[in-house]
Amino acid sequence: MSKYLWLIRHGESEGNLERxxxxxxxxxxxxxxRRQAARLAERLAEEAGIEAIITSPLARAATTAEIIGAVLGLPIHYDDRLKEYNFGPIEGLTREEIREKYPLVWAAWQLNEFWEPLPGEEGEVMFENRIQAAMNDIVANLSEESSIAVVMHGGAMNTCLRSMLGIKERGWRMFAFDNASVNLIQLQAKVLPDAENDKEEEQFKMLGFIDRDTVEYNYRIILLNDVSHLHDLMGSRPTWFSGKRSPGK
Structure with missing residues (x-):
């Protein structure tokens, strides 16, 4: 039995456009x-079989979700825990302004590393714990053979995928997500097979199967940063480290 998560990045925002x-x-x-979100909604209506939509309440994600919900005929559920990382004092700045005002942050960015949080900034551990708690609740409430759409942000989706795939390496950007991209994750429960005796049951557990009273999942990526529905609507691309463009998540 499987569950399906559609992880969706919001459409292009004014912040993306201004880098x-x-x-x-x-x-x-x-x-x-908005056009990207409408195109995305058309695609999801054709193929996804989505039963619910959960979104970050920030306008760029919430509006994307609302456009999708209007086409799919689904209500929108808002979860504050799905917000993007709180950058504190560097929010609203361009990469050039960050380079000038916060050179240590800029240097860490070039190495794909987190930096010592600035006053008012959230911090890596708090951010990851928040996102993981939200996703754990979403998965726990998802019934078998059902699909749910989660509209969120690039940094949040990076945290989700690193956690699901068991990637221990820490870094700010391991995956790049375009605006209005879709990522489809299949969740397969690790169910302890029927064993003929205690020895065989122990062998199953050694292979990674778990007790029937506990639920854990294997994660399979079916789609990653898929933008085939956008065609001529590709906008700002997340080229973090090129020196030409800022992330503008």
Whole structure:
């Protein structure tokens, strides 16, 4: 038996267009971002079989979710824990401004590392714990053979995938997600097979199967940063370390 998670990045926002670090700042979608969300909704209506939509309440994600929900005929559920990383004082800045005002943050960025949190900034551990708690609750409430859409942000999706895949290496950006991209994750429960005797049951457990009273999952990535539905609507791409563009999550 399987469950399916559609992890969706919001459409292009004004912050993306201006190449600004957004974090918790509430930039709206651009006109192109709205068109991206509409195109995404059409695709999901055709193939996803989605039963519920959960979103970050930040405008760029919430509006994307609401456009999808209107097409799919589904209500929207908002979860504060799905917000992007709170960058504190560097929110709203361009990468050039960060380089000038916060050179240590800039240097850490180039190495794909987290930095010592600035005053008012969330911090890596708190952020990861928040996102993982939200996703654990979402998965726990997802019935078998059902699909749910989660609309969120690039940094949050990176944290999700690193956790699901058991990636221990810490880094700010391991995966790059375009605006209005879709990522489909299949969750397969690790169910202890029927054993003929105690010895065989112990062998199953050694292979990674778990007790029937506990639920854990294997995660399979079916789609990653899929933007085949966008065609001519590709906007700002998340080229974090090129020196030409800022992340603007």
């Amino acid at each position: 600004r670090i957004q974090g918790w700042q509430d930039f709206p979608l651009t006109n192109r971002g």
